[in-house]
Amino acid sequence: MSPASEPPRPPRAERFGRSMRLRSGAEFDAVFAAKQRSRSGPLLVFGRPNGGPLSRLGLSVGRAVGGSVDRHRLKRLLREAFRTTRTDLPRGFDLLVVIRPHAFLRLEEYRDHLRRAAAGVARAWSRATPDAPSPPERSP
RNA sequence: GACGCUAGACAGGCGACCGCGUCCGGAUCACUCCGGCCGAGGAAAGUCCGAACACGAAAGGACGACGGUGGUGGGUAACGCCCACCGACCCCGCUGCGGGUCAGGGACAGUGCCACAGAGAACAGACCGCCUCCGCUUCGGCGGCGGCAAGGGUGAAACGGUGCGGUAAGAGCGCACCGCCCGGACGGCGACGCCCGGGGCACGGCAAACCCCACCGCGUGCAAGCGCAAGCAGCCCCUCGGAACGACCUUGGCUUCCAAGAGCGUUCCUCACCGCGGUCCGCGGGACAUGGGCGGGUCGCGUGCUAGAGGGCGUCGGCAACGGCGCCCCGAGAGAAAUGGUCGCCACGGGAUCGCCUCGGCGGUCCCCGCACAGGAUUCGGCUUACGUCUAGCGGCAGCA
RNA sequence: UGGGGAUUGGUGUAACGGUAGCACGACUGGCUCUGAACCAGUUAGUCCAAGUUCGAAUCUUGGAUCCCCAG
Numbered sequence A: 001m002s003p004a005s006e007p008p009r010p011p012r013a014e015r016f017g018r019s020m021r022l023r024s025g026a027e028f029d030a031v032f033a034a035k036q037r038s039r040s041g042p043l044l045v046f047g048r049p050n051g052g053p054l055s056r057l058g059l060s061v062g063r064a065v066g067g068s069v070d071r072h073r074l075k076r077l078l079r080e081a082f083r084t085t086r087t088d089l090p091r092g093f094d095l096l097v098v099i100r101p102h103a104f105l106r107l108e109e110y111r112d113h114l115r116r117a118a119a120g121v122a123r124a125w126s127r128a129t130p131d132a133p134s135p136p137e138r139s140p
Numbered sequence B: 001g002a003c004g005c006u007a008g009a010c011a012g013g014c015g016a017c018c019g020c021g022u023c024c025g026g027a028u029c030a031c032u033c034c035g036g037c038c039g040a041g042g043a044a045a046g047u048c049c050g051a052a053c054a055c056g057a058a059a060g061g062a063c064g065a066c067g068g069u070g071g072u073g074g075g076u077a078a079c080g081c082c083c084a085c086c087g088a089c090c091c092c093g094c095u096g097c098g099g100g101u102c103a104g105g106g107a108c109a110g111u112g113c114c115a116c117a118g119a120g121a122a123c124a125g126a127c128c129g130c131c132u133c134c135g136c137u138u139c140g141g142c143g144g145c146g147g148c149a150a151g152g153g154u155g156a157a158a159c160g161g162u163g164c165g166g167u168a169a170g171a172g173c174g175c176a177c178c179g180c181c182c183g184g185a186c187g188g189c190g191a192c193g194c195c196c197g198g199g200g201c202a203c204g205g206c207a208a209a210c211c212c213c214a215c216c217g218c219g220u221g222c223a224a225g226c227g228c229a230a231g232c233a234g235c236c237c238c239u240c241g242g243a244a245c246g247a248c249c250u251u252g253g254c255u256u257c258c259a260a261g262a263g264c265g266u267u268c269c270u271c272a273c274c275g276c277g278g279u280c281c282g283c284g285g286g287a288c289a290u291g292g293g294c295g296g297g298u299c300g301c302g303u304g305c306u307a308g309a310g311g312g313c314g315u316c317g318g319c320a321a322c323g324g325c326g327c328c329c330c331g332a333g334a335g336a337a338a339u340g341g342u343c344g345c346c347a348c349g350g351g352a353u354c355g356c357c358u359c360g361g362c363g364g365u366c367c368c369c370g371c372a373c374a375g376g377a378u379u380c381g382g383c384u385u386a387c388g389u390c391u392a393g394c395g396g397c398a399g400c401a
Numbered sequence C: 001u002g003g004g005g006a007u008u009g010g011u012g013u014a015a016c017g018g019u020a021g022c023a024c025g026a027c028u029g030g031c032u033c034u035g036a037a038c039c040a041g042u043u044a045g046u047c048c049a050a051g052u053u054c055g056a057a058u059c060u061u062g063g064a065u066c067c068c069c070a071g
Helices: A025-034 A068-084 A107-128
Strands: A037-040 A043-049 A056-061 A093-099
Touching: A025 A043, A025 A056, A025 A093, A037 A107, A043 A107, A056 A068, A068 A093, A068 A107, A093 A107
Parallel strands: A056 A093
Antiparallel strands: A037 A043, A043 A093
16 A cells, blocks of 8 residues: 555544543533533543544543552543444533543443443533534533 | 571563554644654652752851761662671571571760569668577467568569578578679681680660761752743832942032032942851842841743663672673653553463363363552662562471481 | 651540550430430540560561552
């Protein structure tokens, strides 16, 4: 494959690059400040429309959840769950997943919880702003 | 066989697919895409020590305060670490060139504490006792003047121990051995060991009690710091000497000039004042601000940032820790923070089951279960703690032969 | 990541190196027709492990847990 002849392509379905992550404290604060959230199992998901075509993921794992190894393992599992279910999730949302202390589950279960909670957040937004069926673009 | 001490090794492996991070090359509007290299630990941990590095006005010297360390010698960049040795204590039908443990300076510099029990607990003391003598006697003893501290008893600890002599009974009162103290010789760099002589014994324990002695240590820590960009708003308090020059102003005079005075500007000085760790020296700033107290702004990017007191092998020196020399090797540098997921096979541990069978193991099958402790964040050297195995050496113990 | 502090019954707190107290609570009994109050009694603790000491909640070392601060 010669790169020069290939035109640049958009990100494929199961990628997980920088454009799909929350990357600063300000972005995290904005999502928290929107105060729209939904819970499923050990996952508490905050959400806020970001005006773009892609949804972005942020993770918050407190020290009560476990040691460094456990916390990083959970973040990897949640990233994997986000990566593989991205097409099923609502588009154009910043999703902030807070993981609460619990007995650890398997990847499928985290995937289900993530899907359910993210859908809940999207419903909450459509209720809060009935005029805009699609995610509104505004800054608080 | 389990255990103790010591030393070393590993930290499941292979494959497929989907992914992640830095860097390099290329494409691109892009935080995207393509390709390539590399990508967690023995403890990365706790942050308990030691350093490198950085800033604090040179963070320079002396003293003090505070903190730390504590047998000796060596190793090291350094250490509270490591090695060797010494000493004390413990273990042994093996008594050794044995094994184990030790925060192991000083208790005649001073202060303090030693509860309860006990007669007496620190220049000690006499409860039960022992003994001479005197008196009484119901002949069992009782009382008294004295002598004594061996035995009993209390205690964690009772003012040298054991034995013999000695004595009314006793006592280092005398002697022997041991211990202790003092002096000396020899061996050792030294801690110390060993020997000789002297002294009848005075000198309890606790310094992980205060303390004394010796040695070491400035503070803060990569969120240190340096640079770039962006951005705002300053105010109050304390203090305010001198010299030269300059222009201006006021007053006076013998009016192109001179003298005095108030403030201003520039430069300089040091003695106020301030800073450099509490003081001093020394140094710096300096009549400005610093400083003290409020208030406001930013919180982005780059750098520090990873090759180092680095590892491996060989050789030489050394008992060893370690060091010299030669050759070879290169190992994450993120920034809401990278190693993951799924599947297959194998390995390991456990379970179930079948077979063999020397009754304790071996082999097969199943797939249900498990596969420790744990994840870089400036970097090294240690210590400590957590934890799954394997191997070797030494040691005593238990069982069997 | 770095720095600082704390830990004593269920809770809040005392204790020169010498017997672990106090208050509230809980439980039992009494008083009352019943309950409260009151009275009497009981329960239960030094975060863990080593060490120093005759003796440790206290001193030393290591560990655990929790809290706070910088950012």
